[in-house]
Amino acid sequence: MDKLSVVLDRKNMDLTMDGKSLRIDIPGEKCQRIPLGMVGQVIVYGNPRVACNVWRKLAEYGIPSLLLPARGKGDGAWVTPGTSTSVNVRIAQFKAWADPGTRKKAAAWAVREKLNGVQEMARRLELTCPFVRSALEHLDKADSIDEIRGIEGNAAREWFGFMGGLLSPKWAFTERNRRPPKDPVNALLSLGYTLLFGEVHRGVMARGLDPGIGFLHSPYPGRHSLALDLMEPLRPGVDLFSLALTQNSLAPTDFTTGNTDGCRISKNARRMFYASWEEFKADWPIGGGGSSGEAGTDKDPPNLALTVRHLVNRFVRTWGIDDLDEPIIIDGVAK
Structure with a gap:
């Protein structure tokens, strides 16, 4: 099974770590938890709030992130794990x-x-x-x-x-x-x-x-x-x-x-x-x-x-x- 793409496209979103899971909080909605083992990549539109420890954990687990502008102008930026030691x-x-x-x-x-x-x-x-x-x-x-x-x-x-x-x-x-x-x-x-x-x-x-x-x-x-x-x-x-x-x-x-x-x-x-x-x-x-x-x-x-x-x-x-x-x-x- 291919792993999931987690898409963050609302500026009032908060993404934090909860143990070994990503936690997504949106005002007025029930929080969501996604185990890191199920995540293939994270896609971010605009400026949702992402905690620094999220980026560290994503790197630790080798999970890439794509940062896209809120509007169409500009290229996306990939934040990727490092090269293997081979x-x-x-x-x-x-x-x-x-x-x-x-x-x-x-x-x-x-x-x-x-x-x-x-x-x-x-x-x-x-x-x-x-x-x-x-x-x-x-x-x-x-x-x-x-x-x-x-x-x-x-x-x-x-x-x-x-x-x-x-x-x-x-x-x-x-x-x-x-x-x-x-x-x-x-x-x-x-x-x-x-x-x-x-x-x-x-x-x-x-x-x-x-x-x-x-x-x-x-x-x-x-x-x-x-x-x-x-x-x-x-x-x-x-x-x-x-x-x-x-x-x-x-x-x-x-x-x-x-x-x-x-x-x-x-x-x-x-x-x-x-x-x-x-x-x-x-x-x-x-x-x-x-x-x-x-x-x-x-x-x-x-x-x-x-x-x-x-x-x-x-x-x-x-x-x-x-x-x-x-x-x-x-x-x-x-x-």
């Missing part, structure tokens, strides 16, 4: 990144997995995406990472154009835009991708990897490029989730648009969004185990956390190192 995998990551051939192979893998995810999504929708086959053929012939990035960018534009044709005209979706999103569908995609980033970042940190050393996305100060790399194969899942919401749960009237803040989902619709997200990520449809199907068994359903863990491990294997739990020999010395 230094061998980081040494291997740096060595892999320093080798041009391995770097190109890893970048191509991320894009190929994303294109396979688009194909899987289309299959679920009983559709065909001819541009995916063309992109895969070009990917096999790509000579550089820049060329790989170009293939991914072109395929993404094709996909979002294709996605627009699946939506009712009332949604007025024609292209991907962000910072801030200008329309309801882009608002859904942006929020979904933000939540996905948190799940992937947590998986990267748990594996002991450096989130800043990416292969498809170049390292850049302040950017978690590796987490962005590993988001790519899973983005089609967010797209599928967003499509489902537009067809079954939400209407354009659930959003407001301003010149400064862009398009924002209403508070009531936001609650429905998070409830639906919890259900959706408990049975994640895309990007799990490739041809091996390793992300889930009958006893172990492919929830998003498990999918991310297996995706990270498969990505590491593109470096050509079989077992990173064993010491790596550098200059004849076991490290």
Whole structure:
């Protein structure tokens, strides 16, 4: 079972610790207690009151928090636990990144997995995406990472154009835009991708990897490029989730648009969004185990956390190192 996302979106909320549980107090309402063992992440909108010992306990339990502005303007900020002490995998990551051939192979893998995810999504929708086959053929012939990035960018534009044709005209979706999103569908995609980033970042940190050393996305100060790399194969899942919401749960009237803040989902619709997200990520449809199907068994359903863990491990294997739990020999010395 995937752990819960705790959402705090009222400024008169108080979040404190009560033993090993989070305690949520709202004036005039019965307090709520949530054991830390059930919490996967904490999402904070605006300025609810959060006690300092809450942040310490969240860090101790390895629970990330997402801080979002009360209004739509501005990026969210993730407060995450530290990297694991598995230094061998980081040494291997740096060595892999320093080798041009391995770097190109890893970048191509991320894009190929994303294109396979688009194909899987289309299959679920009983559709065909001819541009995916063309992109895969070009990917096999790509000579550089820049060329790989170009293939991914072109395929993404094709996909979002294709996605627009699946939506009712009332949604007025024609292209991907962000910072801030200008329309309801882009608002859904942006929020979904933000939540996905948190799940992937947590998986990267748990594996002991450096989130800043990416292969498809170049390292850049302040950017978690590796987490962005590993988001790519899973983005089609967010797209599928967003499509489902537009067809079954939400209407354009659930959003407001301003010149400064862009398009924002209403508070009531936001609650429905998070409830639906919890259900959706408990049975994640895309990007799990490739041809091996390793992300889930009958006893172990492919929830998003498990999918991310297996995706990270498969990505590491593109470096050509079989077992990173064993010491790596550098200059004849076991490290």
